[in-house]
Amino acid sequence: MISNTLFITYTIMCFLSLQAITLIIIIGKHRDVGKTRLLKASAFFIVISIILGLFYYITYYRELVLGEFAANIFLRALDSVIFYAMGYSWVKLIDAIIVSPNPKMALWRKYTNKVFAILMICSAMIYIFLLDEYYSTDQFWAEVIVIVAEIVLGLTVIVFIAAYIWLGYRDLLDKASRHYILTVSILVNFNNLWNNTVVVSVFIHQVDIGVKCTLLYGVTSILLLIINFLTIFYMYKKDFSPLFFEKDHKSQPALTEEDLINLVAEQHRLTQRERDVFFLAYQGLTNPDIADRLFISKHTVKRHMHNIFEKLDVSTRVELMHLVQSQSDHPRI
Incomplete structure (x- = not known):
């Protein structure tokens, strides 16, 4: 029963991953100027997650069926790096989504x-x-190295993910992201922690190798299924297509910049003051410039921008601009 359930779970996870990759390929083919940073980061994360899922899918079949x-050098090397590769791809995707101007973020990116x-x-060498x-190993010192390395490497991934979120979370204004x-x-x-914990438990002789396989494959299959489902749902919800698709406006009636702003403001129920801030932000003015132009404080401008981003469901000014430009095919209001 457990074997069948795990196979079904991994199969569904792989199909979800392939669907996400297909979406990214379709989006990329409609852009002549090349892939954006967000598109690359999304593709990288999805590819790594499906490689991890396929690796465990095949390994599960080999061992439990x-x-x-026995695992050769290639399989052991892939097994040792794939979890950290997934952590790395997720950090890059966080950075691409948030696009934080925080100067401290530059140090972490470096x-x-x-x-x-x-x-x-290091993990591959071990x-x-x-x-x-x-x-397995008969050397006590080798077991100690494996245990220490699993703990240190796993915690390092957590630290980097937490640092990116901590430094950039305030710049991420939409709830979906x-x-x-x-x-x-x-x-x-x-x-990652579950994988590290199970491996450590084996080397301190608290968990049998057969139990290790069931624990790793069962939990990982469920987590990967959830992650891939959330990723596809997020892509559909956010609809990044305005960032990647170029529209043909030749046959559409021309709308002025102010018409587009008014259209978006009405659709998303912006207040008059939010509309004024929105218009200046769309023109490229910074928060201090907007404050000087409207004779209000920078704190007030920041609050208005937060409300605008929430109502428009965007996270950056680039998305805001593309949202406005995507309205050009609407009739005049």
Whole structure:
């Protein structure tokens, strides 16, 4: 019963991942100028998640159905880096969604690639040279190294994800992105910690290797299924197509910039003051410039911008501009 359930879960997860990849390919083919940062980050995260799912799907079949527990160097190397690769791809996607101008974020961006490369190299070296084809060792010192490495590497992933969220969360104003980032961050971290905990439990002889397989594959299959479902749901909800598709406006009646602003303001029930702030923000003015133009404080401008982003369900000014431009095919109001 458990075997059938896990197979079904992994199968559904793989289909969801393939659907997400298909959406990204379709979007990318409609853009002649190349993929944006957000599109690349989304594709990277989805590809890594499906590689992890397929790897565990195949490994589960080999071990629990065919009874083949021996893993060659390639399989051990892939097993050792795939979880950290998923953590890395998720950090890059968080950064692409938030696009925080926080200067402290630049420092974390500077070291993210290097740190995660070190994590994956260290993990691969341990699994290749310290463990045999059955993920075991007779050396006590090797067991200690594996246990310490699993703890340190797992905590490092958590620290980086938490740092990106902490530094950029205030710049993320729409609820959909907030909920998506927080929920998937919890799932990704739990998946990594669960993997680390089960591996450590095996080496301190608290969990049998057979139980280890069931625990890893069962929990990971469920988490990956949820993550992929949330990712597709988020893509549909946010509808990033205005960022990637170019519209043909030749046959549409021309609308002035002010007409477009008024149309969006009416559709999303903006107040008159929010409409004024919205119009200046669309023209490219910064918050201090808007405050000077409207004779209000910068704090008031920030509050209005927060309300505008919430009502329009956007997270950046780039999305705001594309939302306005996407209204050009509407009739005049």
